[in-house]
Amino acid sequence: MTYFYTIQTNEYSNYREGKSSLLGDLMMRKYLLSGILAALALFVVSCEPPASNTAQNTNAGSNTTAAAPTMEQLFEMDKKANEAWMKGDSKHFEDMLSDKFVSYMNGQRSGKADELKMIGATKCETKTWGLDDPHMTKINDDTYVVTYRSNIDATCTFDGKSMKIPSPTRAASVWVRDGANWKGVYHNETPIIDPKNPPAPAADDKDAKKEEAKKDDSKGDTAASSANTSASANTAAAPAKPSPSANTDALVKMHQAGWDAWKAKDAKWFEANLASNMAFVDPIGTYFGTKAEAIKQWTETMKCEGVTKATLTDGFATAISPTVEILTLKGTADGTCDGQKNGPLYQTAIYVKDGDAWKLAYMFESPAM
Numbered sequence: 001m002t003y004f005y006t007i008q009t010n011e012y013s014n015y016r017e018g019k020s021s022l023l024g025d026l027m028m029r030k031y032l033l034s035g036i037l038a039a040l041a042l043f044v045v046s047c048e049p050p051a052s053n054t055a056q057n058t059n060a061g062s063n064t065t066a067a068a069p070t071m072e073q074l075f076e077m078d079k080k081a082n083e084a085w086m087k088g089d090s091k092h093f094e095d096m097l098s099d100k101f102v103s104y105m106n107g108q109r110s111g112k113a114d115e116l117k118m119i120g121a122t123k124c125e126t127k128t129w130g131l132d133d134p135h136m137t138k139i140n141d142d143t144y145v146v147t148y149r150s151n152i153d154a155t156c157t158f159d160g161k162s163m164k165i166p167s168p169t170r171a172a173s174v175w176v177r178d179g180a181n182w183k184g185v186y187h188n189e190t191p192i193i194d195p196k197n198p199p200a201p202a203a204d205d206k207d208a209k210k211e212e213a214k215k216d217d218s219k220g221d222t223a224a225s226s227a228n229t230s231a232s233a234n235t236a237a238a239p240a241k242p243s244p245s246a247n248t249d250a251l252v253k254m255h256q257a258g259w260d261a262w263k264a265k266d267a268k269w270f271e272a273n274l275a276s277n278m279a280f281v282d283p284i285g286t287y288f289g290t291k292a293e294a295i296k297q298w299t300e301t302m303k304c305e306g307v308t309k310a311t312l313t314d315g316f317a318t319a320i321s322p323t324v325e326i327l328t329l330k331g332t333a334d335g336t337c338d339g340q341k342n343g344p345l346y347q348t349a350i351y352v353k354d355g356d357a358w359k360l361a362y363m364f365e366s367p368a369m
Contacts, residue, residue, distance in 0.1 A: 090120035192285030252315035306335030
């Protein structure tokens, strides 16, 4: 249920050279530093608004809960987080990120510890920056999304590599109530691209990929040799990978039904299965702030031809609460839409439980290069 713009820009070339890995998912990442810069710094923070004695207590260790936030309040937290991110100040985020934080970029998932490490290793030289055009979407009483536009003139360095950060971008931060605080549980950004005037396609990088593969193989051989000759080889088990929620298969099935509805231009399906205040960001950074706008775009405005199939892979859901889950996955369709050849997308979909039904409340998309 989405857009399939496959615009291969110079800014995306690092994705295609396979340089992102875990760098592609920095909580509090700023302007696609990863995958574009080989690190995407995600910058979601929390604050301590006045306590509410009437709100339900969601933290067993606290007698107070955070008051309902305003858009200005959450937007201000993103601004403060942006300042800390540019300084590589990971301590600013240690108590401000949810332990359930999810980062997903270029098909890579990471958690809170990885994000803090990446933020601390990122160094930026910033001339100017600014955030504007904020919008707030309520998922439920305990979960909100702020979507906004970012503009920056900066060069950042990670792991010895520097690159000028693309600008402008569309960003989204997801906030959850945690006792007396609001904490960041997800963030993402994608470049804002004019579909009528896209950047030139990236150059062929087959040779670059081959060179990277050779380097990786060489490193692997060296590491294996060292491990085999060392009597004190590390035998500790690798950290356990997070497991998808038990609801993953059901949400993937519903999401597939949404893509099928998009293919069939089935407005009635969307009316029944989208949350009343649904919003989303498409792969070229366009923001759609209402359910009506989303349905019109998917069933009327988009002009698609030759679409015969739409498939989903790599579905992984994370339960933020008993009534909110974040689903990440990759989707692909054939044919063309609005003159562009359809291709794979990475999607983050926030589902909220409405009675006995799960409904799509927010979605963020980016091209899968």
